[in-house]
Amino acid sequence: xxxxxxxxxxxxxxxxxxxxxxxxxxxxxxxxxxxxxxxxxxxxxxxxxxxxxxxxxxxxxxxxxxxxxxxxxxxxxxxxxxxxxxxxxxxxxxxxxxxxxxxxxxxxxxxxxxxxxxxxxxxxxxxxxxxxxxxxxxxxxxxxxx
Numbered sequence: 001x002x003x004x005x006x007x008x009x010x011x012x013x014x015x016x017x018x019x020x021x022x023x024x025x026x027x028x029x030x031x032x033x034x035x036x037x038x039x040x041x042x043x044x045x046x047x048x049x050x051x052x053x054x055x056x057x058x059x060x061x062x063x064x065x066x067x068x069x070x071x072x073x074x075x076x077x078x079x080x081x082x083x084x085x086x087x088x089x090x091x092x093x094x095x096x097x098x099x100x101x102x103x104x105x106x107x108x109x110x111x112x113x114x115x116x117x118x119x120x121x122x123x124x125x126x127x128x129x130x131x132x133x134x135x136x137x138x139x140x141x142x143x144x145x146x
Contacts, residue, residue: 011095012057012103013087017115020060021081028128030073038132039066046104048088048095055088057100059108065120067132076129078120084108113138 041064048057061082067075088095095103117134124132 011089012107013089014084014111015056015087016083016085017112018083018085019080019115019119020083021079022119022123023079024076024123024127025078026076026127026129027074030069030071030075031129032069036067036069036075036130038134039068040064040134042109042138044104044108046100048100057086057088057103059084059086059104061109061112063116065132065134067124067129076124076127076132078123080116080119082112082116084111109138 043062044059046057046059048055061080061084063078063080063082065078065080067077069075113134117136120132120134124130
């Protein structure tokens, strides 16, 4: 798989990162976050298709971020759905399913993360909930459905 990692970077070009849906709920009565924590759940799926002679690869992410206070009460909850669209060159159109899964779970999530991080920061900083900053690199548990 190591050789494939090098090949992935030469086979893909990001065409779009789209926020398809965003839902934010805030519970100000629980806003004493103190030593609270964030729960992050990520579910992803993907689709490979062709448009004319170009090969496209879409990765969808459904992400839930929940801010909890010290008492484990929900302070806020964000649910988002993103779609990343890649243009695949010829080498990418021949990926095996396990290679697509590898790309989706590692590379696509890294491409999305700065946008998700900024979105959560903006939502929480403009609300009665305490400001939430996601870690610089994604470290959540994935729940993937292919």
